[in-house]
Amino acid sequence: MIPGLKDPGLFRTQAFIDGTWTDGAPDTRISVSDPATGGGIALVASVSVAQAAQALDSAAAAWSAWRAQTAKARADVLLDWYRLVLEAREDLALILTSEQGKPLAEALAEIDYGASYIRWFAEEARRINGAILPGHRSDVLLSVRKEPIGVVAAITPWNFPNAMITRKVAPALAAGCPVVLKPASATPLSALALAELARRAGVPAGVFSVVPSRDSATIGTLFATSGVVRKLTFTGSTEVGRLLLAQAAGTIKKCSMELGGNAPVLVFDDADIPTAVQGVLAAKFRNAGQTCVCANRIYVQSGIYTAFAAALSDAVKGLTVGDGRQAGIAIGPLIDEAAARKVETLLADAVGQGARIAVGGQRAGAGGTFFQPTVVAEVTAAMRLVQEEIFGPVAPLVRFATVEEAIALANASDHGLAGYLFSQSPATIERITNAVEVGMLGINTGAISTEVAPFGGVKQSGLGREGAQLGMEDYLETKYVCQQF
Ligand SMILES: NC(=O)C1=CN([C@@H]2O[C@H](COP(=O)(O)OP(=O)(O)OC[C@H]3O[C@@H](n4cnc5c(N)ncnc54)[C@H](OP(=O)(O)O)[C@@H]3O)[C@@H](O)[C@H]2O)C=CC1
Numbered sequence: 001m002i003p004g005l006k007d008p009g010l011f012r013t014q015a016f017i018d019g020t021w022t023d024g025a026p027d028t029r030i031s032v033s034d035p036a037t038g039g040g041i042a043l044v045a046s047v048s049v050a051q052a053a054q055a056l057d058s059a060a061a062a063w064s065a066w067r068a069q070t071a072k073a074r075a076d077v078l079l080d081w082y083r084l085v086l087e088a089r090e091d092l093a094l095i096l097t098s099e100q101g102k103p104l105a106e107a108l109a110e111i112d113y114g115a116s117y118i119r120w121f122a123e124e125a126r127r128i129n130g131a132i133l134p135g136h137r138s139d140v141l142l143s144v145r146k147e148p149i150g151v152v153a154a155i156t157p158w159n160f161p162n163a164m165i166t167r168k169v170a171p172a173l174a175a176g177c178p179v180v181l182k183p184a185s186a187t188p189l190s191a192l193a194l195a196e197l198a199r200r201a202g203v204p205a206g207v208f209s210v211v212p213s214r215d216s217a218t219i220g221t222l223f224a225t226s227g228v229v230r231k232l233t234f235t236g237s238t239e240v241g242r243l244l245l246a247q248a249a250g251t252i253k254k255c256s257m258e259l260g261g262n263a264p265v266l267v268f269d270d271a272d273i274p275t276a277v278q279g280v281l282a283a284k285f286r287n288a289g290q291t292c293v294c295a296n297r298i299y300v301q302s303g304i305y306t307a308f309a310a311a312l313s314d315a316v317k318g319l320t321v322g323d324g325r326q327a328g329i330a331i332g333p334l335i336d337e338a339a340a341r342k343v344e345t346l347l348a349d350a351v352g353q354g355a356r357i358a359v360g361g362q363r364a365g366a367g368g369t370f371f372q373p374t375v376v377a378e379v380t381a382a383m384r385l386v387q388e389e390i391f392g393p394v395a396p397l398v399r400f401a402t403v404e405e406a407i408a409l410a411n412a413s414d415h416g417l418a419g420y421l422f423s424q425s426p427a428t429i430e431r432i433t434n435a436v437e438v439g440m441l442g443i444n445t446g447a448i449s450t451e452v453a454p455f456g457g458v459k460q461s462g463l464g465r466e467g468a469q470l471g472m473e474d475y476l477e478t479k480y481v482c483q484q485f
Pocket residue numbers: 155156157158159160164182183184185186213214215216217218219220221235236237238240241243244257258259260261291292389391417461462
């Protein structure tokens with residue numbers, strides 16, 4: 001149980017299948033722990049493959065009635081869900097921080113961000129328009145219709161255990177598609193609370209099921225290979241996304257992939273230093289650096305390097321580390337011991353090759369997975385800090401000299417999710433905007449995520465877009481009709 005919940009009914013530990021709370025497989029449960037204390041907070045049902053298959057079958061059975069609802073009726077249910085989520089935002093944030101660790105202020109922001117996707121797609125539900133085309137013959141009527149793709153299987157990560165779910169479930173339901181969700185095992189409670197609120201909002205049985213499982217690989221294989229599933233949507237690491245794509249090939253399944261990132265930041269000599277520092281703080285240290293759009297490699301032009309490094313270091317020293325439930329905390333714990341150890345390994349590799357720790361560099365506090373917000377200077381492209389997604393509160397600074405060098409460095413990655421640019425030169429901004437290989441670019445800002453814009457990457461950062469009007473397309477099929485008079 002989580003102390004302090006106003007509505008204990010949101011603390012759910014069973015699976016939610018076909019509108020019913022149900023135990024999982026016997027003798028297997030998911031142990032959910034609090035990353036700040038290491039203590040256990042829940043034992044959650046872990047479903048069997050048969051139960052996950054049952055959830056898919058119940059979704060298929062519910063599909064025809066859900067798609068037959070008017071767009072307005074589906075929108076009304078989503079708006080009720082939106083209202084209930086906002087009414088429960090403090091409980092949802094407390095559940096989220098308890099299982100994921102981010103500071104409560106960030107958790108509240110995530111609940112609002114997640115809710116914004118529900119509202120956005122409630123509105124988009126009523127704008128899924130088709131078209132009448134000018135015929136190629138005088139005796140035909142040509143039309144194009146948008147139809148719900150069918151049963152959607154979704155798999156989501158632990159770092160945004162609320163918003164990554166609504167960013168998929170809301171457009172699917174808006175389009176007329178039922179969803180079966182497998183949430184991350186580290187953070188199932190947020191997903192189950194969302195399911196309870198969806199139930200209260202009137203989402204019909206079978207239209208939204210949540211099947212936590214300790215055996216994610218087996219459930220993922222079921223989702224990717226089942227003939228019942230028409231659409232697979234995944235957010236998580238590139239390696240898992242690659243595996244799922246391969247598994248889905250057998251059924252030519254439509255897939256959306258929001259995968260790993262390795263965001264470059266380019267700070268030019270003409271940048272406004274306070275703006276660049278604030279932008280890097282926002283893009284680097286949100287969620288203790290555990291976001292796919294985090295600033296991962298910070299390239300600083302040689303003329304501003306020393307001044308920027310000093311200003312950033314001063315700002316980072318002011319970031320407080322601690323339990324996210326305490327007031328004023330900026331950096332919570334990393335999700336688990338493996339994450340903390342990975343950060344240590346990457347730092348050791350960099351220092352071993354001549355990098356210099358300007359701020360931080362160590363675990364914070366006595367024990368646990370807290371890590372000091374860290375600035376590393378004199379980093380080079382040969383270091384793992386630059387080559388790999390850090391997923392921790394570490395800001396590596398790399399020098400560069402020219403615009404052409406900056407472009408080459410920024411694009412030297414298999415990933416291309418987000419990127420950031422700090423300059424006051426229109427010519428530099430235009431040059432970089434056209435040349436950098438990313439799906440999303442922040443210019444003189446480090447905060448770019450919003451439901452109104454298409455979220456997604458290029459290269460091995462994924463396929464498809466979430467949010468915006470584009471985000472609805474992933475849950476629709478197009479039908480062209482040629483009617484002879
Ligand atoms: N592009 C984007 O929008 C985002 C990308 N990410 C990326 O995700 C990574 C970190 O998140 P993380 O949760 O660790 O990513 P993972 O890929 O490890 O896990 C994501 C989800 O996939 C499940 N999973 C793990 N292995 C398999 C498998 N073999 N088959 C099917 N499902 C599987 C996990 O289940 P379980 O929890 O049981 O392991 C979890 O639900 C980073 O690379 C980050 O960049 C994260 C968020 C957003």
